[in-house]
Amino acid sequence: MSPTLHFTKGHGTGNDFVLFSDPEGSIELESTQLAAIADRHFGVGADGVIRAVRSENLEAGAAALAEDDAAEWFMDYHNADGSPSEMCGNGIRVYARYLVDNGLAELGPGDTLVIGTRGGVRDVQSNRSGYQVDLGRWSLDGGEPLVRAKNLQVARPGLGINVGNPHVVVALASDDELESADLSFVPLVEPEFPAGVNVEFVVPREPMVLDGVGRIRMRVHERGSGETLSCGTGAAAAALATRHWAGPGAPNQWKVEVPGGTLGVRMFATEDGEHVALSGPAEFSFEGELTI
Template sequence: MPFAKGHGTGNDFVIIPDPHHRYDMKPEDVALLCHRRFGIGGDGLLRVVPAGSDSDADWFMDYRNADGSIAEMCGNGLRVFARYLLDQALVSGDRLVIDTRAGQKIATVSPEGIQIDMGSAEFGPASWTDVHGFTWTGQAVSMGNPHLVTQLAESDRLEDLDLTRPPRFDPDVFPNGVNLEFVTGHYPHVAMRVHERGVGETLSCGTGVAAVAATALRRHDPDATTGHVTVDVPGGRLEVDVTPESILLSGPATIVAAGRTDLTSP
């Protein structure tokens, strides 16, 4: 089976091209491919399959978390997916339409990187998260997938958080799990760490960055609908433009390897 590997600000993915639907990706197959000791290693898997006949997109991003569970959307993964399509000449031009489980997304290509139109943020209720006995209140945000954005106190340091084990959260608010973002700083420049559901801590999370940027703008000015936010993640820096209609996420996407594997079979 052919594969490639790519990353966006350290958020890395195994890419499986499957234009003819040959590969039945069972959860255990995905988990093995993404395993960092026994597999190729990645925070998730991007399966490249044709879009449906009723879609004006050419390709569908079948995204799976590292544990094999299905996820709705991944912003860094979508940039890597777009980079792979371009590198393999599966698409052309500087504006790509890609189908995802969170709806159709637009990727715009420039010399500086790839920008993804993430859609708008949908704010939910306040909720809580607990990291080894320390409890904070956060803001629920949907970017097509669930997030809880938690602003830490001025005296808190991101590097002091122990995210080696999953933080606790309210299952009544997030019955399907949640991505947990922890934030320091204020608009227009913040820093974050993230614990992704089905993965653990990652060096970056595109939908999480979008949720954090929208929340930072809202905290700065509850009436603001437009703003630019710089978000530092452990794997680098991403730029976010919040508009009344959408959130635009910009950053690098790199393919680092390609080959063949027999870890799974058709």
């Protein structure tokens, strides 16, 4: 008999996910099955699938527990094509709410929920906008590759940034350019990233800084998912890249407008280097059952 999966559909600024509980790690789905769940025509439809599993019951969770033994829960995240991914900034906020709302974890005011991911352990807190996740240390990584996108006339230089997963951020000259890019096609990045890369296209708002807060618009093509309405780690990377280009005096707090809403990004100093945090809503759409 085929197993029945009880799932919850959720999203963060339109970046949507199918979530299900498997605390003991007993449900092993193939990449083709995960892709079928995420399929928008024949499945539930989502940008990714998240399994709630205790870190101790997953091979990838051993590294999370070694990093922080408070990481009881692991976010087993897969892209829409079934491929595993290191991290998802919108997904981890929705995952945190899923754990709390289903009584699997507690997160009171001022508390921190520690979650394991393939990109390392992440700390999540609740705030006025929904949830905030500390994405950890970031780095300039991947150089300045050239990026070609359909309907953009010439190749543009990008900036490689890693926030637990790889990104290339490209600055465009106007809103018209941003709107004209056809991201139903995979942008071509040269040199290529062997494991693929998320590509963000950004335009500053006018003025770029208002009341000490930076403001940009962004669209994104996520590896393994295509264009999405939002990408949390991509918003963080876009804000970091824009601050890098703006130079000294640029703010450490940003609002990033994506097609699905607005996300907050904040950079702050810690003992082990500068971290970047992402905040925004975590919403549920519906629940259901699916025969695998």
